[in-house]
Amino acid sequence: MKDLVVVSNRVSIPEAGRSQAGGLAMALNSALARHGGMWFGWNGEICHDTSPQPTQTRRNGITYATLPLNAEQHNDYYLGFSNEVLWPIFHFNLGAMKFHRHHAQVYYATNQHFAEQLSKLLTGDELIWVHDYHLIPLGEALRRQGSHAPMGFFLHIPFPSAELLRCIPGHRDLLASFFAYDLLGFQTPQDLETFCHAAIRILGAKRSDNVLRYGDQRLKLGIYPVGIDVDTLQREAQHSETKQAVRQLRTSLGGCALIAGADRLDYSKGLGERMLAFEHLLDDYPHYRRHVLYTQVASPSRSAITEYDDLRQQLESQAGHINGLHSDLDWVPVHYINKTYPRTALMGLFRAAQVGLVTPLRDGMNLVCKEFVAAQDSRDPGALVLSELAGAAHELEGALLVNPYDPHAIAEALDQALQMPHEERCRRHASMLASVRCNDLTRWWQRFLDDLGYAVSS
């Protein structure tokens, strides 16, 4: 078996003797542990060097080769082109795009720098698996460095329509750079189809089943919905019931039904529309007043970008407005929390909730809704209100699907969820849990790596 090299923008090195906290990180570590290998990427720090160099750390048999970004790379590659051009466009938000030619140049230069640094660490006998929109041109840059390794790329976020993609200056080169990989993985069939359509229309690529040819390059495509580690999360959720904080949370509900959401503070998550929906619920269904609470955790993210900071202020004002208008001396309807919690605490929150509210305006997959499903007590599960524009909507047929742009429709779904009969909740939950189990985290990486091996041998 070849060694595996995982490359992602952000790498967090597990603390010695402790397992990795994030679900995806756990999956990639388990893939690396099985194959042996290395995880390469940004260590989250900013330095003054013009050419930052990687340092290597060994943990549990895996090498973590991480490097800082310098201020220009952080500003132009990470904040600028990755998160002010690719992120908004790939999430269908043209209005949030801020293009600067220099940012695009630094994006390509940083990918080139990563490729040069990574190449020095390769033996030539690895499988390389690159992750996400920050690193689209990395494969091409590695090929320029002479790498002939089997190379796969997985896009964690949605792929935009050809018309939106065309709004990005230089989109042809970006699109063509995908063809340096042997296998390209998407979250949903729609993403695969929009990619094919764009490649055919913009580049003139030729399609045969799930293989695209562009010049003499051949790219295999596949669908690999990211999942969760169901057993671990179920254990954490069960265990949370013994924790004091979760017991106190349940007591503090005072018999009210809990609607819970937990997201990164990102405009793609539809948090403003969610607040409006909750306000409509209190206005249009006044019998819920004093009988329902909405807890929204919004963990700070990319706060150096104006849109993210504006959103934080907007949500504070919306939560304050609802509470000012509707609260009573002994009841405060919105519990808005702008901080990051460990996953175990969120599992406790989800387990205590009657309704999970997950309404992104656009999302590649969204693992929060899957975590909510795993967190439920199947003898008395909560209901899930889910955006039909999240990738997970393809899998979770037992959810109440809503258009996330329509706060009145979300309020109606909340009402339906809050009064859903026990038998219906159990039936919907069983179907969602079965689906989450079927596409779990291990299946995700195993299928991708099997197909990558096959893509280069066929």
Ligand code: F6P
């Ligand atoms: O979901 C996309 C993603 O970029 C993930 O890869 C990452 O873990 C998350 O968003 C957080 O973003 P950032 O690395 O910009 O803080």
